[in-house]
Amino acid sequence: MPTPTVLLGAVAYDPKVVTIWEGFRAWLRGRGLDFDFVLYSHYERQVEDLVAGRIDAAWNSPLAWLRAERLAVANGTTVRALTMRDTDQDLTSVVVVRAGSPVRQLADLAGRVVAVGAIDSPQATLIPLGHLAAAGVTVDVRRFDVGVGLHGDHIGGERDAARALVAGEVDAACMIDANHLAFVQEGTLPPEGTRIVAQTARYDHCNMTVRAPESDGVRLFGTLLLGMSYADQLVRPLLDLEGLTAWREGRTTGYDALADAVDASGFYSPDGRVTATDYRP
Amino acid sequence: MSATPVAEVDLGDLGFGRGAHLLVQRALAGLPPGGRLAVSGRDPALRVHLPAWCRGRGHRVEWPDRGDRTDPAAVVVRGSADDDRWFGAERAGPALPSALSSRPPARWGLGARGALLEAGGPEARFDLDDRDLVWADIAPHLYAQAAARQWDPQAAVPWDDPFALPSDVEAAVVQVMTYLVENEQAALVVPARFVGRIHPHFREVVQLLAIQMADEARHMEVFSRRALLRGAELGTSSAGGRQSLFTLVAESDFALASFLLSVLGEGSFVDLLSFLHENAPDPVTRRICWLAMQDERRHVVFGMAHLEHQAQLDPLLRDRLRAAIHRRHDALVDTAGLNADVFDALVVLAAGGWHPDDVSAGFGRVRALQHAMDQGRQRRLVRLGFRADEAAALSALHTRNFM
Numbered sequence: 001m002p003t004p005t006v007l008l009g010a011v012a013y014d015p016k017v018v019t020i021w022e023g024f025r026a027w028l029r030g031r032g033l034d035f036d037f038v039l040y041s042h043y044e045r046q047v048e049d050l051v052a053g054r055i056d057a058a059w060n061s062p063l064a065w066l067r068a069e070r071l072a073v074a075n076g077t078t079v080r081a082l083t084m085r086d087t088d089q090d091l092t093s094v095v096v097v098r099a100g101s102p103v104r105q106l107a108d109l110a111g112r113v114v115a116v117g118a119i120d121s122p123q124a125t126l127i128p129l130g131h132l133a134a135a136g137v138t139v140d141v142r143r144f145d146v147g148v149g150l151h152g153d154h155i156g157g158e159r160d161a162a163r164a165l166v167a168g169e170v171d172a173a174c175m176i177d178a179n180h181l182a183f184v185q186e187g188t189l190p191p192e193g194t195r196i197v198a199q200t201a202r203y204d205h206c207n208m209t210v211r212a213p214e215s216d217g218v219r220l221f222g223t224l225l226l227g228m229s230y231a232d233q234l235v236r237p238l239l240d241l242e243g244l245t246a247w248r249e250g251r252t253t254g255y256d257a258l259a260d261a262v263d264a265s266g267f268y269s270p271d272g273r274v275t276a277t278d279y280r281p
Numbered sequence: 282m283s284a285t286p287v288a289e290v291d292l293g294d295l296g297f298g299r300g301a302h303l304l305v306q307r308a309l310a311g312l313p314p315g316g317r318l319a320v321s322g323r324d325p326a327l328r329v330h331l332p333a334w335c336r337g338r339g340h341r342v343e344w345p346d347r348g349d350r351t352d353p354a355a356v357v358v359r360g361s362a363d364d365d366r367w368f369g370a371e372r373a374g375p376a377l378p379s380a381l382s383s384r385p386p387a388r389w390g391l392g393a394r395g396a397l398l399e400a401g402g403p404e405a406r407f408d409l410d411d412r413d414l415v416w417a418d419i420a421p422h423l424y425a426q427a428a429a430r431q432w433d434p435q436a437a438v439p440w441d442d443p444f445a446l447p448s449d450v451e452a453a454v455v456q457v458m459t460y461l462v463e464n465e466q467a468a469l470v471v472p473a474r475f476v477g478r479i480h481p482h483f484r485e486v487v488q489l490l491a492i493q494m495a496d497e498a499r500h501m502e503v504f505s506r507r508a509l510l511r512g513a514e515l516g517t518s519s520a521g522g523r524q525s526l527f528t529l530v531a532e533s534d535f536a537l538a539s540f541l542l543s544v545l546g547e548g549s550f551v552d553l554l555s556f557l558h559e560n561a562p563d564p565v566t567r568r569i570c571w572l573a574m575q576d577e578r579r580h581v582v583f584g585m586a587h588l589e590h591q592a593q594l595d596p597l598l599r600d601r602l603r604a605a606i607h608r609r610h611d612a613l614v615d616t617a618g619l620n621a622d623v624f625d626a627l628v629v630l631a632a633g634g635w636h637p638d639d640v641s642a643g644f645g646r647v648r649a650l651q652h653a654m655d656q657g658r659q660r661r662l663v664r665l666g667f668r669a670d671e672a673a674a675l676s677a678l679h680t681r682n683f684m
Contacts, residue, residue: 087336094329178333180326184298191298196326230339230361231368233401245339245362 004217005034009046009055012039013153016241023238027228033220042149042281043120044274047071050079050209051272056218057082060209061151062122062258063267068209069252070272081207081250082214082222087243088205089254092177093128095198096189098165103172106135106198112171114139115161119279120267121152122258123205124161128174130261131200142170149281155179162188172197204254286356288312292322297330305331305357309340314361321354331355338362369400378421378485383412385482394482407480409535413594417587420485427492427579432572434503440510444563453626454566456516457557458508460623461573462501463518464550464684467526468580469497471542475535489583496576503569510565519620521613525682528609536591536598537605543584544661545606546684549654551577553683556650560631585661592666599666603675610678618681654683 006028010021021037028035038055040046043064050058051071060068065081072079095114097103103112109132117124125143132139144161147154158175162183165173175183180196183189208225210218225247228235239245262268267276290308295301301324308318320331332342332355339360347354374382376395390405392398409415446454472490479487508515529546532538554574561567592598624647632643655676662672 086339090332090336092329092332177329178337181297181330181333184296184326184330189298191296196329199329229365231365233369233399236366236401243337245360245365 003032003034004215004220006036006056006215006217006221008035008037008057008059008221009040009049010037010059011043011046011061011150011153012041013147013150020238020241023235027235027238028221028224031224033217033224035221043067043151044149044281047209050211051075051077053211056210056215057221058209060207061153062203062205062207062255063120063126063151063262065207065209065252066255066259066262067268067272067274070268070270072211072272074271078212079209080212080214081252082210082218083225083247083250084204084207085242085244086246086248088207089248089251090202091123091205092202093123093131093174093200094177094180094196095128095132095172095174096162096165096180096194097172097197098168099193099195101171101195103197106132106137109139109172109197110137112139113142113169115142115144115164115170115173117143117152117157117161117174118145118148118150118154119143119276120148120150120281121157122203122261123152123176124158124174124179125152126261126265126267127200127203127257128198130257130264131198133264134260135198139172148279159183159188166190166193201257202254203257204251207250207252286317286319288316289319289321292320292324292327294323296322296324296326297334298326301327301330302334305334309357309359309363312359314359314364316359318357318359319354320357327355331357366399367397370397371400372396373398374482381412381416382482385410385480389480389482391481394484407478409475409478410480410482412483413591414536415479415483415486415587417486417583417590419586420483420489420583423579423583423586424485424489424492427489427496427576430575431492431495432499434499434506437572438503438568439564440506442564444565446511446562450562450629451511452516453629454562455508455512455514456622456626457630458504458566459516459518460522460620461504462508462515463522463526465497465500465504465573467529467684468542468547468550469494469501470530471532471538474530474533475538478535486587493576493580493583496573496580500569500573500576503572507565507569516626517620517622519617519622521616521618522620522623522682524616525613525618525680526684528612528680529684532605532609534601534605536588537601539584540588540602541605541609542684543580544588544665545658545679547577547580547584548657548661549679549683551581552650552654552657556627556646556653557630560633560646562630562633581661585664588665602665603667603671606675606678609680613680613682619683655679 010017025035043061046058047064047068049055050068068079103109144157146156146160158179161173164170184191228247230236230239230245269275288308290304292301292304305320312318335342335357339362341358343356345356373389373392373396374385374394387404390403472493476487476490529541532541551574554570557570558567561570627647628643631646632639658676658679659672662675663669
C-alpha cells in the first residue's frame with residue numbers, strides 16, 4: 001500500500017510559519033504520513049487551490065473557510081473543517097473607548113469615528129462592524145489596512161487602531177479580546193485608560209479545511225494532529241509558536257456572525273467570488 | 282459533585298492588565314487537571330480578559346448563573362497544559378558541586394546546574410564534558426579566593442609616587458614591561474579558547490577561568506601603563522618570543538594547554554615576577570609585579586590541581602604531557618627563544634649600576650632566576666608523577682622564553 005500523502009497550504013503571514021510547518025512536517029513524516037506544505041502570500045489563492053484540488057488541506061482563516069465553503073458549493077463539491085486549535089473556539093471581539101469618553105453604550109457611537117483593522121480582518125473589522133450594524137449603529141469607519149490578504153493574521157492593523165484610540169484620533173477601536181489583553185499588558189493601551197463598551201457573541205477562528213470525502217492521507221493527518229500532545233517535547237515548541245495547547249475536532253458552528261458580516265458588506269458573493277471593491281490582496 | 286468548585290479566588294479590583302493572572306495561576310496550581318476554581322472580581326474587563334487568558338493556557342471558563350448577584354463569577358476548569366509542559370522534566374544534576382556528573386549530557390546545556398529543566402531544547406555542544414578532565418575539587422575555593430582578591434589597577438598601584446630613573450634603567454623597565462604585556466596577552470587568550478567549550482555543569486571551573494582572564498586583563502593594563510609612565514614608546518618584541526607564545530595559544534587540548542601554560546609557563550612566570558619584585562628600581566614596578574604574582578600563583582594551583590587529579594586516574598596522561606613538551610620544543614628549536622633585549626634588561630635591573638662588578642652580579646642573579654625556574658618546573662613535574670631524572674630532562678626542554 002502506498003504511503004498516504006498530504007500537501008498542505010498555509011499562508012506565510014510571519015517567518016515563524018516556516019519553522020512551524022517544517023517542524024510538523026518532520027513529526028508527521030516520522031509517523032507514516034508523506035506530508036509536505038506550500039506557502040501562500042494570501043488566503044484567496046490558497047482557497048482556490050484547495051477547491052481546485054491542487055492542495056489537500058488548507059490551514060484557513062475563518063474568512064477563508066467561508067469562501068472555501070461557497071466555492072465548493074458553487075462547483076458541486078464539499079469541504080469540511082478537519083481540526084482546529086483549542087484557541088480557535090469561543091473568541092469574542094470588543095469595542096473599546098478611552099476611559100474618559102462620553103460613550104457609555106453601543107448606541108452612543110452613532111456618527112462617531114471607529115477604528116478597525118485591515119479590510120479583511122474577521123476579528124477587528126468584519127465581525128465588530130457587523131455587531132454595530134446589527135445594533136443599528138452607523139459609524140464613521142477608520143480602517144488600518146496592514147497585511148491585506150492575510151485576513152487579520154497580522155496584528156499590525158489592530159495595534160495601529162489601538163494606538164489611534166490612545167492618541168485621540170478616533171472615538172473607539174475594535175479588536176479581538178486576547179489582543180485587548182495583550183495591548184494592556186504590553187502597554188500599547190494604558191491599564192485603566194480604556195473601557196470596553198461592547199463585546200460580540202462568541203465565534204470561532206481558524207480551521208483545517210479539507211475536501212470531502214477525505215483521502216486516506218487526510219484522514220491520517222487529522223488523526224495525527226488530534227494525537228499531538230503538549231507533553232511531547234518535540235511538538236510543544238511548535239504548538240507554542242502556533243498558539244495552541246491541543247488540536248480539537250473541527251466544527252463549523254461558530255462562523256455565522258462572520259458569514260452575516262460578509263454578506264452584509266458584500267465581501268464575497270454567495271458563490272465565493274471576491275466582491276469587496278477595495279480589497280487587493 | 283464534580284460541578285462544584287473546590288477552590289475560589291477573589292481578585293477584588295485587580296485586573297489582568299495589572300497582574301490578576303498571578304492570583305488565578307496561584308489558585309489553579311493547587312488543583313488537579315479538571316479541578317474547578319471560582320473566580321470573582323470587580324474589574325470591568327474581567328469578563329473579557331479572564332477567558333482570553335485561560336484560552337491561551339488551555340483552561341476552560343464557565344459562567345454559572347449567579348441568580349441576583351451582579352458581580353461576575355466565573356468557574357475556571359483547569360487544563361493539563363501546565364502539567365504537560367513539565368512531563369519528562371529532569372534536574373540538571375545537584376545544585377552544589379558535590380557528586381557532580383562524570384559526563385553531564387549535552388541536553389543540560391546552559392540550564393543552571395540543579396535547575397528543573399523542561400524537556401526539549403537544544404543539544405548544546407560543550408565538548409569538554411568529562412569531569413576528570415576539567416574538574417578539580419579546589420576550584421570553588423579558588424574561585425571564591427580569586428573573587429575576593431580582585432584589585433583595582435587605579436587604586437592598588439602608587440602611580441603618583443615620585444621617582445626618577447636613569448634613562449637606560451627606565452628603558453630596561455620598559456623592555457621588560459613590553460615582554461610581560463605580550464605574555465599576559467597569551468595567558469588571557471589560552472583560557473578564553475577553552476571557557477566556551479567547558480560544560481556549564483562545571484561552572485566553578487568556568488568562573489575561575491573567567492576570573493583568571495580578568496586577572497590577565499588587569500596585568501596587561503598595569504604593565505602597559507608602567508611602560509608608558511615616563512615615555513611614549515614600548516620596547517621590542519622578538520619573532521622567536523612571539524613564536525613561542527603562538528605554540529601555547531595553538532594547543533587545542535585542554536589538559537595539554539593547562540600543562541604548558543599554568544604548570545610550566547605561569548609557574549616560571551611566578552619566579553620571574555618574584556625576581557622583578559625584588560629587583561624593581563621603582564615603587565610602581567615593584568607593586569605591580571607583586572600584585573600579578575599573587576594572581577599567577579592561583580593560576581598555577583588550579584592547573585596543578587586538575588592535572589594531578591587527572592594523572593591519578595589516567596596513567597597515559599604523562600605520555601601525552603611528555604609528548605607535548607617535545608612537540609613544543611621541536612617547534613621552537615630553530616627560534617631564538619627569549620628576546621635578547623629582555624635578557625639584557627633583566628641583567629640591568631638586577632645589576633643596579635654600570636660598574637663591571639654590578640653587571641657581573643646582575644648576570645649571576647638572572648642565572649639564579651633561570652635555575653630557580655628550572656627547579657620549580659622539576660618539582661611540579663615530579664608532583665605530576667614524573668621520575669626526578671625525567672623531570673630534569675623535560676624541564677630543560679621548556680621554552681627559553683620562560684612562558
